Each structure stands twice: as structure tokens, then as C-alpha cells.
Amino acid sequence: MRDISHKKRIESFQGEFVDHIAHEFRTPLTSILAYIEMLIDGEATDQESKFMFYNIVYEEAHRLAQLIDNLLNLSRLESGMATINCSPTRLKRLLETNLEVIRPQCEKNNQKLVVELDERQPTLNVDKSLFSVAVMNLLGNAAKYTPPGGTITVWTSSNEEQFQINVKDTGVGIEEQELPKIFDKFYRCDTAQDETVTDSGVGLATAQKILHAHGCDISVSSKRGEGSMFSILVPRSLINTSVGD
Amino acid sequence: MTTQRILIVDDELHIRSVIRIKLEGAGFGVTECTNGGRALDSIIKTKPDMIITDHEMPGEFNGLDMIRKVRDRERGMKQSADDCTPILMITGSVAIMEKIEKQVYEFPRVKIMSKPFSPRNLLKLVKEELSAACP
Numbered sequence: 001m002r003d004i005s006h007k008k009r010i011e012s013f014q015g016e017f018v019d020h021i022a023h024e025f026r027t028p029l030t031s032i033l034a035y036i037e038m039l040i041d042g043e044a045t046d047q048e049s050k051f052m053f054y055n056i057v058y059e060e061a062h063r064l065a066q067l068i069d070n071l072l073n074l075s076r077l078e079s080g081m082a083t084i085n086c087s088p089t090r091l092k093r094l095l096e097t098n099l100e101v102i103r104p105q106c107e108k109n110n111q112k113l114v115v116e117l118d119e120r121q122p123t124l125n126v127d128k129s130l131f132s133v134a135v136m137n138l139l140g141n142a143a144k145y146t147p148p149g150g151t152i153t154v155w156t157s158s159n160e161e162q163f164q165i166n167v168k169d170t171g172v173g174i175e176e177q178e179l180p181k182i183f184d185k186f187y188r189c190d191t192a193q194d195e196t197v198t199d200s201g202v203g204l205a206t207a208q209k210i211l212h213a214h215g216c217d218i219s220v221s222s223k224r225g226e227g228s229m230f231s232i233l234v235p236r237s238l239i240n241t242s243v244g245d
Numbered sequence: 246m247t248t249q250r251i252l253i254v255d256d257e258l259h260i261r262s263v264i265r266i267k268l269e270g271a272g273f274g275v276t277e278c279t280n281g282g283r284a285l286d287s288i289i290k291t292k293p294d295m296i297i298t299d300h301e302m303p304g305e306f307n308g309l310d311m312i313r314k315v316r317d318r319e320r321g322m323k324q325s326a327d328d329c330t331p332i333l334m335i336t337g338s339v340a341i342m343e344k345i346e347k348q349v350y351e352f353p354r355v356k357i358m359s360k361p362f363s364p365r366n367l368l369k370l371v372k373e374e375l376s377a378a379c380p
Contacts, residue, residue, distance in 0.1 A: 019340050023301055026337030026360040031259040033361045038263060041365065043270060056259050189303065 020186055024067060024202070028060040035060075066140075070206040073133060074185065077209040082130075084213055088240045089128045091156070092121035095165070098132060099154065102139040110148040116155035122163060123240045126214055134210040134218075137203040138167045138230045145171035145228070162236060168229040174222040182220065183208040214238065249375055250274040252293035254284040254311065255335070256302045264297060267364040268371065281306025285314055293330065295375055297367075300336040308334055309341065312352060329354050331374040335362055 035053045044050040076082035099115055106113040124131070142152045150170040157164045174182060178189045186201040211218050215235055222228035251268055255261045256279050265275045276291055278284040280302045288296070296315070300308035312332055319329045332352075336342060337360035345352050356370060 019338050022339070023337035023360075027257055027260070030337070030361040031257070031263065034260070034263040034364050037364055038266065043266060043364075056262075060259060 021071065024186070025064065028064040028067070031060040032057050032064070067202065069133070070137070070202045073130065074202060074206045074209055077206075077213055082213065084127045084130065086125045086127055086214075088123045089126050089131065090121070090123050091165070092117060092119070094128060094132055095121070095135065095154065098135050098139055101136065102143055105140075105143050106152060109143060109146070111143060111146050112149075112151040114151060114153040116153065121156060124163075124234060125238050125240045130210045131214065134207040134232065135165065137207040138232070141203055141230070142167050142169040142171065142228075145169065147171065150227075160236075163234040163239060165232040165234070166229060167231075168227065170227040173224040173226050173228055174220075175224050176222075179220060179222060183218070248272065248274040249294040250276060250291060251371065252276045252278065252284060252287055252291065252296045254278045254281065254296065254298040254302070254308070256280060256299065260299070260335075263364055264367065267368050271368055271372075273371070280304035281308065281311035281314075284311055288315060288330075295331045295333070295371060297333045297335065297371070300334060300338060300341045308336065309344070312355060316352070327354075331377075332356070333358055333367075333370060333374065335360060335367075 035057050038044060039050065039053050044053045073082070095115075095117060099113070103113055139152070139154070146152055146169040152170075153166075153168045155166050157166060174189055181187045182189060183204050184201075185205040187205075208218050211232060215238065217233040219231045219233060220228060251273050253261050253264050253268075253275060254277075255264075261277050261279075265277060268275050276287055276293065278287050281298075282305050284296070284298065285306070287293075298308045298311060302308065306314065312334070315332070316329060332355045334341070334345060334355055335358045342357050342359060345355055345357055354374075356374065358367060358370065
């Protein structure tokens with residue numbers, strides 16, 4: 001009896017999960033197909049509109065690709081199938097690579113990107129590819145929720161126990177009661193109702209899973225209307241004294 | 246002739262925009278809201294001729310909650326099912342589509358369009374619904 005009920009619960013959960021995933025995929029796909037149809041139908045009457053439509057198609061295709069990557073990473077990590085290939089990784093290089101990806105988006109959004117990294121950044125024993133996804137998700141989140149004219153600051157700090165990678169923004173912030181839920185899969189804050197933001201609610205969940213798989217943690221402090229600060233907490237045991245890649 | 250007004254409720258900027266461009270191009274007036282709660286306020290103030298809504302939105306009310314509230318209000322105003330505001334629900338969720346189809350009594354004059362949708366088909370459906378409302 002108990003087995004059947006348990007099986008039904010799992011099937012019901014899987015059904016809801018698949019339904020949710022389908023919804024998340026259909027949303028960017030809807031934009032891509034709809035704007036292409038509008039282009040075919042000649043609804044973009046001037047160069048500016050055409051550029052805007054092509055740009056939306058490009059952004060939404062990119063969003064779809066990122067969603068697939070995040071879901072695959074999340075699924076592998078949750079099922080224990082993910083292989084974490086740790087190797088000595090120079091943090092400065094990893095951060096700079098990610099910052100170069102996010103910089104054009106900040107420029108486009110008229111956001112100030114302040115990077116305070118000195119030369120003495122450690123080499124970490126992490127899976128470079130997965131760790132990079134976690135960092136990128138935090139940077140992407142900051143860029144997404146910071147209004148034009150706002151500032152995103154990236155810096156590192158350390159104490160005796162751990163090393164921290166910090167991403168602070170002057171964005172919309174998060175209500176205190178929502179903070180415990182923000183790492184839940186598919187959770188979207190009420191603050192996410194900003195009219196210009198598109199979010200599938202898997203970026204932070206993926207970042208947290210990746211960091212936990214490394215033995216790292218993630219912390220957040222935020223105030224509605226003032227901004228948020230996310231910190232990746234790296235235990236000192238992950239710092240490698242040898243030369244990285 | 247008075248411009249017919251349509252309220253679009255969706256938290257996705259790009260989807261709201263594509264619907265607005267298509268409808269405005271066809272001569273409709275458009276108001277946009279990003280969630281169900283704001284939509285309810287807007288409905289009372291602007292009395293739209295038709296509502297196009299997503300289901301999954303952050304905030305207190307999702308699309309179905311909003312439709313229930315709209316219909317409750319219309320019933321309270323003694324409007325018959327035939328007179329209620331036509332609503333088009335756009336959703337990517339099969340479960341929601343099935344729910345609406347099964348509960349026709351609770352959701353009169355609610356049409357469903359699945360994501361991804363064609364703006365051409367959306368415009369056609371809007372015209373059909375509004376001509377049925379104002380023959």
C-alpha cells in the first residue's frame with residue numbers, strides 16, 4: 001500500500017516537474033517564433049524595429065541555451081550523476097573571463113561594473129567549467145535586477161576560515177521573507193515582477209547546487225529597494241598553493 | 246468608431262510587446278500589466294473589451310486566480326455568462342489547459358491558446374471574440 005502511494009506521489013511530482021519545464025522552454029521559444037513571424041510578415045517597418053526584433057530573437061535563443069545548460073547541470077547534480085573534475089584554477093582569470101562576458105550587457109543596460117581585484121588572487125581546486133557557471137549566474141542575476149544607472153561591484157575578501165567572492169548590486173533587492181526561498185528551483189520573487197526582467201528561476205538554484213558540490217556555500221543579504229549582495233564562500237581547503245592553469 | 250481596448254497581462258516583457266505591436270497594428274488600444282493583482286486594479290479602472298493573460302506569473306494571483314476574481318466580480322454585478330469580458334489565456338502548461346477545458350462553467354468565455362503561439366492566429370482569435378461580443 002505504502003509503495004503504491006509513494007510511487008503515485010513520485011509520478012505526480014514528475015508530472016508537475018515536466019509541466020513546469022515545458023512552460024519554461026515554451027516562454028523563450030514563443031518570443032523567438034513570434035518575432036520571426038512578425039519579421040516575415042513585415043511588421044518591422046524600419047531599421048530600428050528590425051534591429052530590435054532580431055535582438056530579441058538572439059537574446060531569447062541565448063536564454064533558451066542557458067536554461068538548457070542550467071537544467072542539465074541541476075539535474076546531474078541532484079541525481080548525483082555529475083562528475084566534479086577539480087583542477088588548479090586561477091581565480092583571477094576565471095573571474096575576468098566571466099566579467100568580459102557580462103560587461104557588454106552592463107554597458108547596454110547603462111550599469112556601472114566596478115571590479116576590485118588585485119593581482120594576488122588565489123588558485124582554487126575547483127571544476128573550472130561548473131564553478132564558472134555558478135559565478136556567471138550570480139553576475140547575470142545582478143545585471144538582470146539592477147536598473148540603468150545602477151552599480152554592480154565584484155571583489156574578493158578573506159578571513160581565517162574562508163575566502164569570499166562577492167557580487168553586490170544596487171538593484172531592486174529582495175523582501176526579507178523571500179530570502180529563504182530564492183535558491184528553490186523555479187522560484188521567482190515578487191520583486192522579479194520588474195517589467196524588463198525575464199527569469200526562469202533556475203540560475204540561483206544551479207549556482208547553489210554547484211557550490212555545495214564543491215564544499216562551498218553561498219550567502220545573500222538584501223534590502224528591498226536598495227540592492228543585494230551574494231557571496232560565494234570558499235573554504236580554505238580549496239585554495240591551492242601550486243600554480244594553476 | 247470607438248477603439249476597442251485590450252488588456253495584456255504577462256510578466257514577460259517580450260511577449261507583452263509582441264502582442265501589443267500586433268494588436269496596435271490592427272487598430273486596437275492596448276494596456277499592459279505585469280501581474281494578476283495589478284490587472285484587477287486596471288480592469289476596474291479601464292474596463293477593457295477583452296483580456297489576454299498568461300497563467301504563470303509571480304505575485305499573489307496567477308492567471309487562473311485573476312480570471313476567477315474577474316468572473317466573481319461580474320457575477321456580483323449580475324452579468325450573464327454571455328455578457329462577461331472575453332478572456333484569452335495563453336499558457337505553456339498542459340495541466341492548466343485541461344483544467345480550463347474541464348471547468349467550462351467556472352470559466353465561461355475563456356479561450357485558451359498554447360505557447361508557442363502565432364501572433365497572426367492570436368489577432369484572428371481576438372477579432373472573432375470581439376465580433377462575437379459586439380455583433
